[in-house]
Amino acid sequence: MPYKKSSEKREMILRKASEVFRTKGYAAVSMTDIIDACGISKGGIYLYFKSVREIFETLLSMQEQEEKETADSTAEDPLTVLWMYLQTQKEEVLSPKEHMVVALYEYLFSVRNEIGEEIMAQRFKTATDRLAAVIEECDHKHDPVISAQKIVLFIEGLRVSSIVMPLDEDMVERQMRNLMEEI
Amino acid sequence: MPYKKSSEKREMILRKASEVFRTKGYAAVSMTDIIDACGISKGGIYLYFKSVREIFETLLSMQEQEEKETADSTAEDPLTVLWMYLQTQKEEVLSPKEHMVVALYEYLFSVRNEIGEEIMAQRFKTATDRLAAVIEECDHKHDPVISAQKIVLFIEGLRVSSIVMPLDEDMVERQMRNLMEEI
Amino acid sequence: MPYKKSSEKREMILRKASEVFRTKGYAAVSMTDIIDACGISKGGIYLYFKSVREIFETLLSMQEQEEKETADSTAEDPLTVLWMYLQTQKEEVLSPKEHMVVALYEYLFSVRNEIGEEIMAQRFKTATDRLAAVIEECDHKHDPVISAQKIVLFIEGLRVSSIVMPLDEDMVERQMRNLMEEI
Amino acid sequence: MPYKKSSEKREMILRKASEVFRTKGYAAVSMTDIIDACGISKGGIYLYFKSVREIFETLLSMQEQEEKETADSTAEDPLTVLWMYLQTQKEEVLSPKEHMVVALYEYLFSVRNEIGEEIMAQRFKTATDRLAAVIEECDHKHDPVISAQKIVLFIEGLRVSSIVMPLDEDMVERQMRNLMEEI
């Protein structure tokens, strides 16, 4: 039974693929895996995407877009913004399987020689700058940039660790508070 | 008959494979890659190892063994021990391609569902405990365990970041000093 | 509804397909190629033709029809008729890409086992007979049929060679004159 | 039951492939066709050849080599050489299915845009030069080069015609004699 509105199918593929990535990561995912998950035909997927990579990159930019929108909508006081940011990260590292953490790392590793490293460096800078701006507005005792970098890198450490071992919720909570105290 | 003792050949394989892993990571390495690097026959490698994974895991335990030996030999004052530890890590994140960082992560990701997560959790605990013991001996203002966890996770963040982007040496240096100050 | 009459669309398809065949030959042409060239829908072409082959065969018979009409209209003296025939062939072999020579051969090869060989044999006979009739009227020193066959086969050789290598204009001219002299 | 001397298998593949080419031409032959004809495994063929094209080109150069050797061994009087050449061609056009004529043309067509046309032009020149040298030694009334070109092109016409229609043996014989007379 073919036919259904094209964009719906595209979204369905992305949704199913997202599940696959959450389960299998990125490296181990083949076109066939996604095709099977979608229950469509071999050739069908190529009408929408030309490779696993393209699907993943589409998911990535969608996610990025969503995050940007969420970020823009917050207009709270800096400490709350910071705290909410940390809570969001906490949630993610405590249930990594519901997120695409593994897949994201595997993707980043797999493209590490192709994609200009500057892109990632730029992303890092954007993230720390935004965070530093928030910290700047708070009552801080250290250089906001240093603190921002520390927070971002620490969270990166949490994220990557969450993949290979279970993280203790209390520990994460205490670390997050510690981060708040030492800005 | 190029090898008198088969153990020599085994070591040669491990040595060459290690180079391959440093260059290509783990996920992208095929048996064929290692065979080519070793200049041995297709079937020959199976007399020593039954898979890429086994080779990598052998290298891992060798490395672990070495680290344990080095760790035991240090008998300095705690601040120096801490500082040297941080400097070693700094070196590694500044030249990740000479180390097996990428390969290690890729390996950990690929086995994340098979290997008991407790193993990694145990490793983390061992690392933080050892570090906490060192911090305990220093003049500290925070809970040594919290500080140790923070340090280990932050360094994990640095390591993983070093793979996908170039890290600024000054930044790393300043962060390391910051870690020392806030124990 | 861009086409009032479906026959207009049919002709358009034939015209565009003809361009495709001149450019890519026959073997390498896919339905998709023709569809793209026509700017029509995937399924649309099947309302007019059921395969690439049918399109090509339609073009072939159209061409044959045209040639027949041109042939009938000539009523010159035999030597001129012969000379004009040779000149037409010369032109074609000197710019094979503007004609369907490649496509024609590729088509003939691809159907060689299906199409009764007698059809081609009949075509050959028709061509040589017509030519022989012309030669008969000239001042000839050889059997007109032999000469006619020689001419047709030689031109066939020229045509096929023109596909895979550039032909020297002078050479072709001299050969054509040589053919005229030895009838 | 694997194992057999490698070069034997290579030869077997070439032999079987040659049959396939004689039956199906070149354009329609897939790796799978050859694999099936050889009765070997899917991956097996890639140990010897990396594409259908490579197999065909190998067969071509083998054939060329053979022809060269046969050519060198003849040391007869020019008229006999010429006659034998024509007889060989006659044989080939009278049983084209036992030869690779179709496959050769399809191959030449398929590579016509890649392979420098000069290569084919050079081949043509070599062939006509050699023939012209033979004619030069005979009692001739025309320019040997013109005659040589005529013969080569005429035979090319015969060859290509032999693919799509049955040639009459008497006709070919008479044409060959005619060629001999008019040098």
Next chain:
DNA sequence: TATGAATGAGCATTCATTCAT
């Protein structure tokens, strides 16, 4: 008529692994 999404058979190619030698 016309569309184009969907299908599935078909082809090329790679690679871990086996096993006769």
Next chain:
DNA sequence: AATGAATGAATGCTCATTCAT
């Protein structure tokens, strides 16, 4: 102990053709 020829499952991808709309 060592070799490397052979295997076959797995993957990516293309394309003619169908059919609901």
